[in-house]
Amino acid sequence: MSGVDRDTMRIISAELPVNATLHLWLKAVRPGIPGSVSLVSANGKFGEVQAVNAEEHSFRIYQVFGGGRIELQYDSQITSVSVAYWFTASDVLETGITVLHTNPANAPPELAGGYHFRPPFGWMNDPNGFGRFGGRPHLFYQHYSHGRTWNNMHWGHAVSSDYLRWRHLPVFLFPSEELSARPDKRGGAFSGSAIPLTSGPGIRVFFTEKVSERIPEQEIQMSATSADLFSAGEASVILPHRPAGEGLTFDFRDPYVFKGPDGRWKMLLGSQSHAGGVILLYETEDPQAAGGWTYIGKLHVETRYTTTALECPCLLPLDGEPTHPSTRWALIYGLMNAVDERTGRKNLTMADVGWFDGRTFSKEFGRELDFITDNYAFQAFADGTTPVGIGWMGNWADTGPTIEFPSAMTLPRTLRLEDGQLLTPPLGAAESLRSHILDRTRLVNGERVDFPSGAVEILFEVAEPGLSFELALEHPSIGLALVQDETGLVLRYERPGQPSPHYIAEAARVSRLRVFLDYGSIEVFADDGRIAGTKRIDGFDPVRSARLTAPSGGLRSATIWALRL
Template identity: 60%
Template sequence: GYNSSDVAISVIYAFHPARVLEEGIEVLHHAPENAAPSLANGYHFRPPFGWMNDPNGFGRFGGLAHLFYQHYPHSLRWNTMHWGHAVSKDYLRWKHLPVFLFPSAELSERADGRGGAFSGSAIPVAGQGGEAIRIFFTEQMRDRKPEEQIQLSALCSDELSTQTPAIILPERPEGLGLTQDFRDPYVFKGPDSVWKMLLGSRDKAGGVVLLYETSDPQGANGWVFLGPLHREDRYGMTAAECPCMVPLGAVDAAQTRWALIFGLLTSRDPATGRRNMTSATVGRFDGRNFQPELEQELDFGSDAYAFQAFVDGDEPVGIAWLANWTDVSKREDFPTAMTLPRRVLWNGEAVLTPPVESAEGLRQSLLDDRRLAGGDRLEFENGAIEIELDLSVAGGPFELLFEHPEVDLGLRLGADGLEILFDRRNGKTSPRYLAAGARPSHLRIFLDAGSIEVFADNGRWTGTKRLPDFAEMRAARLSAAEGVVLSARVWQLKL
């Protein structure tokens, strides 16, 4: 039984597919509880209704950026997974499209009401009369029964719906000691111009990323297992989730490094107490073997999980779920959002993830532009703002504390690095959101009603934290020693 909104969408789509794609659709919330406006992020992508987690199938097809996502349309809790769908010209203004992928009827008869169409990816393929989209995803039959995770693929010729999915990998490779988890197919073109597929898995020691390839991504049977691409056991992680891989430079150049990005499920960093981190491992990749050279955390906050990127034109662009399984109970009602889309760049030493260039288009009006000294306050119209801080004038340690009646939020630059201060009132020992050793000279801080994102030195350090409710936040105060001066600009952002 689907809700009447789904029926309405299907009817609109059946009669006016071109219009749906062109204009998107106004969608009504299913139930008043789903609106939860005070907790909603204003300029971040969020689903029109229901629950959302990982970004899926992020790519450019037919000239538009498409974002699919893990979706449960009927409530604000995780449940049997669908794929939601939206399109954009600039990654920031999205049009919602009808629910794209439903858990297949045949498979869900065997399911116990959970599972569904899990995470995956999409690639452009030649279709009749233009470009078509081929998607890859995991169907999970029963919650946490890995032997029942299988990989499927489906063709989408009209950018709005899929043909019947076909099973492409019915089982895990044997003989590797893979104990659980076989999911989240990510398909991309390797440096040898052959289509590759990554899958997240685990063995007794930790996470394993598996590598497959095919000469025919359209065929159901062509996928050949090449072996484990990478193993990872940092921070007590149990599985690699949502792997993705992008070149940091020209795809076919021998010197190009690649970033392998994946979620460290159940990891915990003893130094900060943070969990479920996302790792970017940089190394050489010849299409078969990956030689890691450095490991870096993609985000020093807690809420940029299941990051997925693809190469758009010359440079990769990625987006992540603005949450983390540690904080989000599957049983709690929770309005979900995505992070700002980010570039994935390489400066010769580290991966940079600055916001996409079009994020400057969010700036509506310049509220403030001045030098800030200790004790000075910045005031805003509402909590949807960007603050740019230039620390090169007469920088030094500082704290910028946002004023909120219940929750502590701030940014601190100290001897040990750059830190998002969150909820440390009354001696609480929440994790530390610390970019250890960071000494940036330039910061962009994006606040929305439900999140803070900090981009330091063009995304050399990027930190994302989900907030309980900052819609009412109107001011911040600088605390710094005498002589410290920051140059600050504040923009009201378009909602």
């Protein structure tokens, strides 16, 4: 690279095995001058990738057949590199990707001991395609690689053995080439789901492709398959338009595909009509679910709250085989732009329990999935006989396309029926996060307990349901406390000079609580998940200490665990 200013030269070094695949995103810094990255080994330069686009980073792949030390060299005056990682296709599901480079705009936070799922770079929102494939749990998610703000959507991807410890995999879905050209927030590969291929090993994914100015349909439904479980084939259109005659807005998204009680594949989609937010039901007789989708009708119309579209619907059996008529199902959906006028809480997520016969859903009862509302876009599936779900730890009420927001997923949760109630406790594997006991005496005696890190689990029990208590949590910039009084269970979240919703589970009357603290979040599970609440805490400053107060004799026990992955 003769003639280059050595002060602006950048070198990314890597030790590669044989047959490694490099994924890079680069762009030209100056219009008209191509950006380039040279690949150099001990024997000299052996390859180069270029990009002429100066508006957005362009994706490039390079296969390095020989192993050993290499360098990626570029001049920062003419080239910007957003992300670089490598993997070997033969064992990527076991080893994941190795990230070589992120720039400051998209680098993940460094949080020692943090245990919530976060992307290896960039922005993340809705979980997608959550399921077990090839014997392992897979998580896809809405993703933008080049910054911590929402933009044209990709699907990120990770794989796990226990839903807690994840290996990052290559980016799975990309926006169309047209949408990838500029960071203009026009669309991309939006939310969806995945099912196992019925014709052999692999998965089929379903997703919404959005192009904001496309006429007459901004949002259409697409499908793609993957035989190797980490790379997607070419996507094809399966639903090119909304159902006619239903008075729907442009909203038509978030396909959730599952096997119905009649053995046919079903698809839920979220939309909006003049009557309110709606969930649409489709089905197909195609055993591959690759086509032949027929509109059945509106499965649910939201009349309790004024919403725009209902989002991220999912439906799964809770307490029996899906083919049995007595089995009850959970219908879960987000109320986009809905406001609970009494509390000021926005974008609630609802969980209705009832019976599904393949065409209609008969509701027995319902509850809010999360009274603190930062468990959004929740997606669940039946892992064998155990329903498992995960949500985006965020709420569009306090984030958006222009706000930097390095987000996380919630703890994974199970769903089960008990005594006529829906419980959503954390997955049993969450106990494996416990490192050592911090306290078993001071908190129960009303003393302050200091935390050595931001990763903590607090368990306590009051003497009788509904007994008043206050768990005060010391945070450097936010007033934070979990309180039970005569009105119910409340999370106090107070930011100086900023109003906050009233986060309340009215008339809760709980007795047993598990509180998970992490950098930037609190999750509350009361009475084994009969009530659950999730709040993203602004920033990454940890909660420093806790003090628990209750009437004399009101506490039966209290234990604090330090947590780590």
